Amino acid sequence: MLIRLLRTYLAPYRRELGAVVVVQIIATIAMLYLPTLNADIIDNGIARGDTDYILRMGGWMLLFSVVQVIGSIASSFFGARASLGAGRDLRRDLMRRVGSFSAREVGTFGAPSLITRTTNDVQQVQLLGVMAATILVTAPIMCIGGIVMGVRVGASLAWVLVIAVPVLGGAMALIIARMIPQFRAMQVRIDAVNRVLREQITGIRVVRAFVREDHERRRFGDANDDLTAASLRVGRLVALMFPTVLLITNVTMVAIVWVGGYRISDGAVEIGALTAMISYVMQILMAVMMASFLAMMAPRASVCAERITEVLATDSSVVPTPTPIGFAGDPGRVEFRDAQFRYPGADAPVLCDLTLTARPGTTTAIVGSTGAGKTTMLSLIPRLIDVTAGAVLVGGTDVRDLDPEVLRAAIGVVPQKPYLFSGTIASNLRYGKADATDDEIWEALRIAQADGFVRDMPDGLDTAVAQGGTTVSGGQRQRLAIARAVIRRPSILLFDDSFSALDLATDARVRAALKPVTREACVIVVAQRVSTVVDADQIVVLEHGRTVGIGTHDELLASCPTYAEIVDSQLAAQGAR
Missing domain, CATH: 1.20.1560.10 (ABC transporter type 1, transmembrane domain)
Known part of the structure; x- marks a missing residue:
């Protein structure tokens, strides 16, 4: 060898x-x-x-x-x-x-x-x-x-x-x-x-x-x-x-x-x-x-x-197709068709028989207990991992038939653990759009409610950022990650519990600022606080990797015991406080 x-x-x-x-x-x-x-x-x-x-x-x-x-x-x-x-x-x-x-x-x-x-x-x-x-x-x-x-x-x-x-x-x-x-x-x-x-x-x-x-x-x-x-x-x-x-x-x-x-x-x-x-x-x-x-x-x-x-000699489990095809329809449409994902050697799949559609101009919220498969579900859309059964479609085309670069160019991701690279605030936001102007960067920061603390920094956009973003707070890191995703104006925006470090007032301002710029985009949000997603067009409830409810907040309260239990537990916690 x-x-x-x-x-x-x-x-x-x-x-x-x-x-x-x-x-x-x-x-x-x-x-x-x-x-x-x-x-x-x-x-x-x-x-x-x-x-x-x-x-x-x-x-x-x-x-x-x-x-x-x-x-x-x-x-x-x-x-x-x-x-x-x-x-x-x-x-x-x-x-x-x-x-x-x-x-x-x-x-x-x-x-x-x-x-x-x-x-x-x-x-x-x-x-x-x-x-x-x-x-x-x-x-x-x-x-x-x-x-x-x-x-x-x-x-x-x-x-x-x-x-x-x-x-x-x-x-x-x-x-x-x-x-x-x-x-x-x-x-x-x-x-x-x-x-x-x-x-x-x-x-x-x-x-x-x-x-x-x-x-x-x-x-x-x-x-x-x-x-x-x-x-x-x-x-x-x-x-x-x-x-x-x-x-x-x-x-x-x-x-x-x-x-x-x-x-x-x-x-x-x-x-x-x-x-x-x-x-x-x-x-x-x-x-x-x-x-x-x-x-x-x-x-x-x-x-x-x-x-x-x-x-x-190790091949990636996510292999680009040799003959990629384009989007068959609107790249903001996301579909799961009996999607399943199982880790190698696992006794049970993380996700099983997942079927739903998220359309452009709508917000889909995903809720569920820890380990329900929410992050795994989001990872399937930009093809960070591949389904082991079923299919995930973006723009009417199976993601496995799309060029990964074309697919990911249409998606903005804010991960559960926002990561910033060593460099400056400007260089980190240009990860989302390499040719972004300073005006575009400031606009993205405004939407993410991050322009205020960036302006207060001595060097503004040129402020140095340490590896991992350890020189800024958790909430600031989340807002910078949101700005990085928003700056490219994608057709699909994925938020993986991306508001957890924000207080309720900042959370509300960020969501209000996002509405005008995501009016035509497909927004999928993983959330822990039900109160922040009650206005979503559809809420998907996951339990042990399976869909136990899909609908609006009011529909799920009436038809989904799991969702009602989550809401009651959070309301009880708020009442206790």
Whole structure:
């Protein structure tokens, strides 16, 4: 999986990879000839006292050294360009895939895990790509070339290499095999730390309000300790690797010097040849160490590649149709025809047999107890999720047959938890309409009853907004979210309990200001306070995902016990106050 991922994303950088291969071959060959030239200087120059020969061969050594340095720099440059470009492309594709996910897929992976996969996991694969680009060519040539050149200059010492190289390779293979499951466990624990940290930062107000700092500190400490323990297990294996390499290297060097000393005394080997043999042994073992370092990184990168591929291979449950069609009628008409939605593996559907029609120029209110399926119902209209049975139609066309961009361009959504992006008030409202003028922004703010507090801010429309909108109050955040939806003048407006943070007076003013601009639009409102939707053209009562009543306020009071119970409970609560 790792190889397939690297092959796919390094393919556009064949030219850079080709340059890496060429310069690495040249640089490695130049490096392999240096010990031979050094041995030649010792045996044929110094031994004979031939200064001219020493200078001539020294010049060649200097030239080969310069070639090696230039080749190493060039290979690192081109390798970095290829691997960093591949990492950029991988993050881009991951972000595009995550952006296409419905709420179902995002919930399956979890936001912290998706963030880790897009950042940390890609970084590990990218780092392996950088190292592979510079090591993968050099190490085999250096190892094989070192063995060939070592046998060439000191054949009688070659048996030492025959023993040392397999022993070193086997030791590294055993250590690396134990690393793979440990790296996989470590990535899972990184996800856990990110999840806890994200929850604590996002929910810091709740943590402080309920005096749960110590509990959250312990929870983070447990996740942090688990990550530390997993990292230590990996660290012990890494710590074992290099002493093992050094031990085998030093034993090999001692064996060569020991055997070489006897061979020199016997006249079978010259001093220069022994020196060259030692250099080649060092090069061979260096190549094995380089390969071991790459192999040490490969298990973690392999785990990361699996996690990345899992995201890239996951298709969204909301798939755009390849042959989209347009609206068959007024895009402000919404119909549910025996619509059903069931989460994967759930025992019962969240929504079942939902049938109703919301027409342009009317207001449809949805009421029901918590968990009745109100938000799920609204999510089906802009196709944030797809029905598992039945159909949802907008403008007389099944939403699955519409281009998602065309569908969503006709809809304005104010979610249950209004979210503002880091930037300014103006930039947040331009999410609703990218080319909106300042006058259009102020008009939308006026409708949402938000122009007053925005004018009071020192920078007005240019007032900075923190991520999530934490720099404004809950009611202000809701009104800004309403303005963001209204500014595009959509054919359908969806309000998912979007007035809950407003007092009754502000709620009434917002609804009064909305009436003129939504006169021809289809307005669907999820509400908890029945008193705010008594004037709706139709009220839909949901209970356990089923429709138990549709009608006006007076009709439902007479015909729907569930609705009457909701009204009575709220009136009783108001009377108690």
